[in-house]
Amino acid sequence: MKGTLKLIRRFLMMVICIAPILLLLNLILLAVLTWKDRSHNGGWTAAREIGEALTPVEGGGYLLSGEGREILEQYNAWGILVEDGTGNVVWHSDNLPEEIPMHYSAAEISWYTRGYIEDYPTTVGARGEDLVILGHPKTSYWKLLWNAFDYDLIAGMPRILLTFLAVNGLLVFVIYMAVAGRVMRSVKPVIQGMETLPEEDVHVWEKGFLAEVAAAVNRVNEKLRAQERALRKRENARAGWISGVSHDIRTPLSMVMGYAAELEADDRLPAEARKKAGVIRLQSIKMKNLVGDLNLVSKLEYQMQPVRLEDLNLTAVLRQAVVDFINLDPEGKYPIDFQCPEDAAVFIQGDKILLQRAIYNVLSNSQMHNPEGCRIEVRMEVETGAVHMLLTDDGVGVTHERLQEIRNAPHYMMSSGSGTQLRHGLGLLLVHQIVQAHGGSVRIDHGPSGGFLVEVTLQVPGGLSRVSF
Template sequence: MKSMIKILVRYVASAAAVALILLILNLAVLIVWTVQASGMQTTEYHISEIADSLTKQEDSFVLSETGKEAILEGYHWAMLLNDNGTVIWNENLPEDLPRSYTVSDVASFSRWYLYDYPVHVWQHSEGLLVLGSAKNSAWKQGMEIPEIVMKNVSTWFFGVLILNSIAAVILALLFGTRLLRSLRPLVKGIEDMAEKQPVALLTGGLLGDLATKLNQTSAQLQRQEVVLQKRDNARTTWVAGVSHDIRTPLSIVMGYASQLEDNPHLPQAEREQARIIRRQSEKIKALVSDLNLASKLEYDMQPLRPTSINMAALVRGVVVDFLNSGLDDSYSIDLNVENDAQQAVLIGDEKLLRRAVSNLMDNSIRHNPDGCTVTVTVTATVTVTVTVTVDKSSTNCSITVSDNGAGIPPEVLENLNNPKNPAELRSHGLGLTIVRQITKAHGGTSEFKNLSGDGCLVVLRLPIIAAKPEALLEMTK
């Protein structure tokens, strides 16, 4: 709705501005045209020039060549009347005009027409000089304006301009409101399409064609949504089915392998082979579990069970589990929890968050079975560092897991930071993909990168509800 109001405001402002600009341009054109039209012939200059060029020599009048050119340039004929109204000289005088005029005749044509001939008069030393143009060559109209009006002409001008502007705004608002009524169903339809809701707009009116196209697009999107939903359900069901079918025979393999591994009557080589079978079976089981979980997270089919979680305690628990799992001496785990993060509490699924931290640590250990080549030579160990901090500015709990191992393969790193096709679940990097999905499901962000030397660094930023117990207590009141 805000966008529609913005459209209406811009439409009204634009329409009013256009109307105002056109009004100003029309006034400017009118003024220029009037000035040019009035200046097409400089009347006073021509008449005075002709009057000065008409001289009396003995008993006749002589018009100089300059005067003749002036008559030809601005007029068609000329005559000179004496004080009695008799024509005493003429130049190209039409035959239909009288040769004598009364005072009343002179008063009548002196500012207007003489027998439909536009005329101008000028005082001559020998009488009255009359210059005439062809019929229908000029339009004359007398105008009388009160003095008070002329004194306030600027005020009237700006007043008319303001009134026209107000009228333009009102008219634009009326037309804009009408357009807005036509746009409102379309905007509602677009919003429904964005929410994946079906759209069925009326196809009549000014924007009927556009409404028809939106209806067609909505129907096509709904069909595609059904197809995609079926495909996603089929993929998730298939992954869940395969996971279920593999779990039982895999448990049997792991059980027998464990028995063979613990059988003291078997040779050591065969027991070692049984141990390898068990460990590889555990990897297959973990992979199947990750694939199933990743599929559910990707299509929002994994329900979250939110509880209040102390992230420092959760991370400590994961670290302790790794230390108690018989971790090889070539690995060491350093845990650093800052003071501000000791009591950081967030709402989330404890099982999934524990899985995310565990996956990060397991990734560092599992992909560096013999240590890093450079690091082995110097330290002979692979060091895993877990750091928990609180970002006070954005109330985020940051969990950083880094190692000095082999790092993350570039193609996996690219897919983690810029997933192009989320539907593709690859076994390589699947554990880190689950970490990203779990973080996203909790409204957080994840960052994966390789260090400039050796190893990798992963940062999880999760929104917290309180950094201190008393703050959490205050929120629950």
């Protein structure tokens, strides 16, 4: 949120900084657009040039040259020549309006030379002692009649400009603070709501600068909460169904296992029948473990299975899981090569039962996928701060494509090809969940002998403790 608010502040500051630059550019553009094509003071120069273009004629009067007539046409002006002393008009252009006087007093000349004659803006020039007056179209010029300024005002202009800039800067700052404060008060709740939206139930007041965005956030929140409730209801139903099935199947499965064990131990039955009873018993044990795994996976997924942490000797846990697996392999089809540093006792905080279950599941995975038997290697490697448990077999293994499916599968309910094809699935999912609950990681890969490899890595805070067995 701080980054977003900082971005908004920078945007507002950028707008404020750009404003003076835009003002300066507009002043320059105004000067360019209003710059007169005519140089040398325009109509004032034209009046002087008209005076120069007048020549006296015999018998009285004046004659305007061709250049003078062109100047009048260029400015669309009329002209008169007022004689010094008498104030009479001794020459005028042919386009002189009728309302223009033909005689001027000294007071009138003083007024007209700086203002207007009958609303015609005037410019003046001298011809000797006489005065040339040009009258321009009424909409051609706007004249400042009182064009005197106080000297102190001119002398203090730098101070006035600095005061002007300071006041404007203060106003810009006040406006920025007011606008920024209002924007922040409107934006901050929306940003906070958007940040907490995925995890928490939020409601943003739908007012201010981002009222529409706040309303959209509230609508998204309602949809998310509705989806969460529906998902929670569906997952609770699934977890309840799994728990119920696990409970209901336990009793008939125990009966099957008990009767199968009795038949397997009955010497009165043929050897073939006792062997089949043994197969039924072993498969029932696998089924029991599978149902247990399913229930445990569900509990771990929804955090209903507490992880009971205690100080554990991980070496002993690994050894016990291997022994339990060997005890369930009376035929010796799955010999295990157990390699562990003789002087290493790795102590961690963990759940003994869950960790043994994870290791046993990896071993059972090799057994399940290699019904003809295979050799299994269990090796522990220790380093500062971590311990690695590598479990590999030299069985059938998996193809590269199948390995990628196992790595990328979100859960055990994955396609397994034909209906008779065994799958790496629920057991490995449970391994992942147990190891993750202990802050570790699981790596699945091809074994060095072409079989299957599972590497479990657990962190050991504070380094490793070594004792002699």
